[in-house]
Amino acid sequence: MAEDLKYAVEMRGVTKRFGDVLANDSISLAVESGSIHAIIGENGAGKSTAMNILYGFYAADSGEILIDGQARSIQNPGDAIRLGLGMVHQHFMLVEPLTVTENIILGSEPGSSFAIDFKQARARVRELSEQYGLRIDADARIEDLSVGQQQRVEILKTLYRGAQILILDEPTAVLTPQEVVEMFAILRSLRDRGKTIIIITHKLAEVLALSDRITVMRDGRVVGNISTREATAEGLARLMVGREVLLRVEKTDAHPKDAILVVNNLSLESSTVHGSLNDVSLEVRAGEILGIAGVEGNGQTELIEIIAGLRPQTRGEILLEGKSIDRLDPRRRKNLGIAHIPEDRHRRGLLLDFDLAANSILGVHRNSPLSGAVLLNEQIIAERANRLVREYDVRPPNIALPARALSGGNQQKLIVAREFDINPKLILVSQPTRGVDIGAIEFIHKKLIELRDAGAAILLVSAELDEILSLSDRVLVMYEGRVVGEVDPRSVSEEEIGLMMTGGKR
Amino acid sequence: MKKLLRELTFPLLAVVAAFLVGGVIVWIVGDSPLLVYNLFFTSAFGSVDGIGYTLFYATPLIFTGLAVAVAFKCGLFNIGAEGQLVAAAFATAWVGLVAPEGWPAILVALLAMLAAVVVGGVWAGIPGVLKARFGAHEVITTIMMNFIAAGIVSYLTQYHYRKQGDPILETLPIAEMKDGVLTGPHIPRMHDLLAPLGINFPERLPLNLAFLFALAACALVYVFLWKTKWGYELRAVGLNPSAAEYGGISIARNTVMAMALSGMLAGMVGINDVLGYRYRYYDGFSAGYGFTGIAVALLGRNHPVGVLLAALLFGALARSQLFIDIFTNKVSKDWVVILQAIIILFVACEAVFRMKSKRSG
Numbered sequence: 001m002a003e004d005l006k007y008a009v010e011m012r013g014v015t016k017r018f019g020d021v022l023a024n025d026s027i028s029l030a031v032e033s034g035s036i037h038a039i040i041g042e043n044g045a046g047k048s049t050a051m052n053i054l055y056g057f058y059a060a061d062s063g064e065i066l067i068d069g070q071a072r073s074i075q076n077p078g079d080a081i082r083l084g085l086g087m088v089h090q091h092f093m094l095v096e097p098l099t100v101t102e103n104i105i106l107g108s109e110p111g112s113s114f115a116i117d118f119k120q121a122r123a124r125v126r127e128l129s130e131q132y133g134l135r136i137d138a139d140a141r142i143e144d145l146s147v148g149q150q151q152r153v154e155i156l157k158t159l160y161r162g163a164q165i166l167i168l169d170e171p172t173a174v175l176t177p178q179e180v181v182e183m184f185a186i187l188r189s190l191r192d193r194g195k196t197i198i199i200i201t202h203k204l205a206e207v208l209a210l211s212d213r214i215t216v217m218r219d220g221r222v223v224g225n226i227s228t229r230e231a232t233a234e235g236l237a238r239l240m241v242g243r244e245v246l247l248r249v250e251k252t253d254a255h256p257k258d259a260i261l262v263v264n265n266l267s268l269e270s271s272t273v274h275g276s277l278n279d280v281s282l283e284v285r286a287g288e289i290l291g292i293a294g295v296e297g298n299g300q301t302e303l304i305e306i307i308a309g310l311r312p313q314t315r316g317e318i319l320l321e322g323k324s325i326d327r328l329d330p331r332r333r334k335n336l337g338i339a340h341i342p343e344d345r346h347r348r349g350l351l352l353d354f355d356l357a358a359n360s361i362l363g364v365h366r367n368s369p370l371s372g373a374v375l376l377n378e379q380i381i382a383e384r385a386n387r388l389v390r391e392y393d394v395r396p397p398n399i400a401l402p403a404r405a406l407s408g409g410n411q412q413k414l415i416v417a418r419e420f421d422i423n424p425k426l427i428l429v430s431q432p433t434r435g436v437d438i439g440a441i442e443f444i445h446k447k448l449i450e451l452r453d454a455g456a457a458i459l460l461v462s463a464e465l466d467e468i469l470s471l472s473d474r475v476l477v478m479y480e481g482r483v484v485g486e487v488d489p490r491s492v493s494e495e496e497i498g499l500m501m502t503g504g505k506r
Numbered sequence: 507m508k509k510l511l512r513e514l515t516f517p518l519l520a521v522v523a524a525f526l527v528g529g530v531i532v533w534i535v536g537d538s539p540l541l542v543y544n545l546f547f548t549s550a551f552g553s554v555d556g557i558g559y560t561l562f563y564a565t566p567l568i569f570t571g572l573a574v575a576v577a578f579k580c581g582l583f584n585i586g587a588e589g590q591l592v593a594a595a596f597a598t599a600w601v602g603l604v605a606p607e608g609w610p611a612i613l614v615a616l617l618a619m620l621a622a623v624v625v626g627g628v629w630a631g632i633p634g635v636l637k638a639r640f641g642a643h644e645v646i647t648t649i650m651m652n653f654i655a656a657g658i659v660s661y662l663t664q665y666h667y668r669k670q671g672d673p674i675l676e677t678l679p680i681a682e683m684k685d686g687v688l689t690g691p692h693i694p695r696m697h698d699l700l701a702p703l704g705i706n707f708p709e710r711l712p713l714n715l716a717f718l719f720a721l722a723a724c725a726l727v728y729v730f731l732w733k734t735k736w737g738y739e740l741r742a743v744g745l746n747p748s749a750a751e752y753g754g755i756s757i758a759r760n761t762v763m764a765m766a767l768s769g770m771l772a773g774m775v776g777i778n779d780v781l782g783y784r785y786r787y788y789d790g791f792s793a794g795y796g797f798t799g800i801a802v803a804l805l806g807r808n809h810p811v812g813v814l815l816a817a818l819l820f821g822a823l824a825r826s827q828l829f830i831d832i833f834t835n836k837v838s839k840d841w842v843v844i845l846q847a848i849i850i851l852f853v854a855c856e857a858v859f860r861m862k863s864k865r866s867g
Contacts, residue, residue: 361738
């Protein structure tokens with residue numbers, strides 16, 4: 001009995017089925033009280049489903065959940081909150097124009113039924129913020145806060161509601177390297193004050209640095225339960241993917257040739273610093289990968305979208321193989337050989353309700369032989385889609401499925417397949433591996449290197465510094481819409497580039 | 507086929523549930539639900555007359571249901587089908603009224619049909635352009651265009667094209683019976699169409715060629731939306747404008763095109779009423795076809811086959827209205843309107859059911 005009591009959360013034989021898919025197959029895990037417990041696995045491994053069951057979003061088909069040693073029925077998030085659970089989602093659930101305090105008390109406002117006791121609420125928010133070192137101004141508006149601060153507001157919200165067990169879904173996905181360090185310190189301090197923390201992630205380095213214990217999931221099952229002290233990155237990757245995985249990018253030196261893309265003095269005026277570009281010039285040559293490092297929101301999105309033709313620049317010119325493409329729409333640019341892997345595949349890259357075949361022609365759907373004068377050529381589209389799905393290992397390989405049914409990694413592979421199939425001269429790549437599982441990351445990196453070696457010019461933007469440094473042949477650093485310097489990815493230290501990314505050194 | 511059945515399950519359930527609730531209402535009012543159900547089925551489907559009228563009432567709803575569906579597939583909510591069909595119907599009659607005497611009736615009829623389609627398309631295209639150019643919301647602008655259409659058309663009918671002394675607000679006729687033959691621009695009734703095939707369809711029924719146009723429109727809309735590259739682009743814009751833009755698809759052009767197509771379909775109601783039935787423009791001829799079209803599209807899941815089935819149901823309800831009113835003691839014809847409302851309510855509930863079923867798997 002005493003053994004049992006030290007577990008804050010236990011799930012025993014929890015099974016959940018969505019239609020034909022077994023999302024959780026009799027999973028069992030135990031989270032020690034006062035520890036940081038990581039749940040890792042590729043996309044679609046079932047980790048989010050398990051946590052959503054724990055938090056009451058989904059009802060399990062079978063199995064039981066114990067909180068502090070007691071079997072509990074959690075029917076909805078309200079039950080979960082009453083039992084001391086708190087969840088911080090990957091996408092924040094905050095009302096932007098409201099203040100921190102207003103957001104935190106939303107749904108559990110103190111005071112009488114007619115008036116809200118703001119004074120009491122504010123005092124409590126301040127107290128909690130200080131107690132756990134969150135450093136949040138209770139009166140700041142959410143829209144004025146950085147992403148890292150917003151995340152801390154989410155944590156504060158769970159604490160305000162009395163959470164003893166915090167579940168964080170991919171908490172570092174949106175943070176800069178500096179913010180990650182800060183976040184880890186906060187999580188450790190929460191643990192040291194007796195809170196239990198469950199984090200869902202797929203980043204191995206973070207898991208190893210932060211957690212006490214690790215549960216590995218694959219295909220809806222728990223495939224490993226390891227103490228972090230005994231874990232290695234290679235071992236975890238093998239468990240997650242089910243085979244040996246290459247964690248490092250293997251590539252030879254680049255042999256760049258003629259300049260494919262030349263950008264001269266590109267500027268974009270915007271009402272905010274975020275989203276403006278100031279006199280950006282760069283050149284990408286055939287056979288090289290030019291990486292752009294920078295904290296998200298410093299103009300990288302705008303730069304890529306302007307080159308792709310999705311938004312107009314205020315000043316400056318863009319040349320492809322020496323010819324101006326400023327006046328061309330996105331389709332004409334694509335036909336000239338500009339492929340684009342957009343940063344947000346749900347917003348830009350895919351039509352989630354269209355099937356894979358329909359998604360495989362987006363952007364080239366007017367080209368012969370995919371369509372004739374009037375009709376789409378369904379047979380040729382299907383043949384091509386089947387070939388792409390096979391060559392790029394998109395799973396499940398059923399072109400009649402809606403894109404929505406695929407995991408993030410497979411959705412990305414579909415986009416990569418579509419874009420690379422046009423034999424691009426220039427590839428604009430934005431966050432190519434965001435929310436993508438290890439197996440697919442390895443695959444996409446390998447493809448990028450292949451295309452580079454075949455003579456494509458590649459412009460790469462990523463929030464993952466590791467990715468930029470390991471893939472790129474040259475790296476530019478952007479800060480507040482400017483290029484603040486160029487570094488050699490082979491010799492630069494993470495501290496040095498981190499400082500440039502935050503405007504510390506020009 | 508299996509997919510189609512799965513798609514149809516929910517609307518079908520909604521209809522059945524609505525009939526049950528409608529029965530309860532009849533019972534509360536103090537009449538026999540079975541009698542009302544019986545009246546509904548026999549009046550709408552129990553005789554050639556019944557079927558003929560059901561199809562006739564369904565015809566404008568097929569057009570407006572398709573109109574709403576096409577706009578919806580592009581992510582647009584066309585609430586202005588009513589104004590579009592009113593403007594189009596007047597234009598249809600107007601061509602018949604101003605065409606020179608000597609022109610052959612068939613040519614004038616073709617021009618009148620063209621006018622219906624073009625005017626409907628333009629009337630809806632204007633909100634499309636306003637949306638594409640200035641971001642003016644189509645719900646607001648199409649409603650405003652409804653009032654503008656009604657105003658202009660009533661004015662023209664009242665002061666320019668009405669027969670002197672006619673107490674009814676209607677234009678002069680464009681076709682009239684002369685020596686037992688309908689002379690002037692019109693389209694044939696089903697009686698005349700089926701006679702060469704040896705089928706004796708009653709002459710008194712107003713069902714006409716426009717019904718076949720409506721069936722053809724269903725097929726064409728299907729092919730357009732799902733088989734052509736333009737349909738692909740239109741649906742892409744409707745599902746995710748950002749992704750469509752990324753794919754080199756013009757949001758503005760598709761917005762205008764979808765609205766114009768929607769209006770053209772709505773405008774074809776004018777062909778049914780003016781060229782196939784009344785042979786004049788009668789102000790107030792539309793029993794809210796444009797608005798019922800929204801319900802038809804909703805029930806039919808914005809799919810041409812669904813729209814066709816939903817329009818037939820609503821046509822049947824319209825046909826049975828009078829019979830239920832007359833042959834029951836306490837139930838008035840408003841029961842049909844209540845039933846329509848309940849159907850829509852249940853269909854609209856679908857999102858709630860979907861969410862629940864997702865939670866429990």
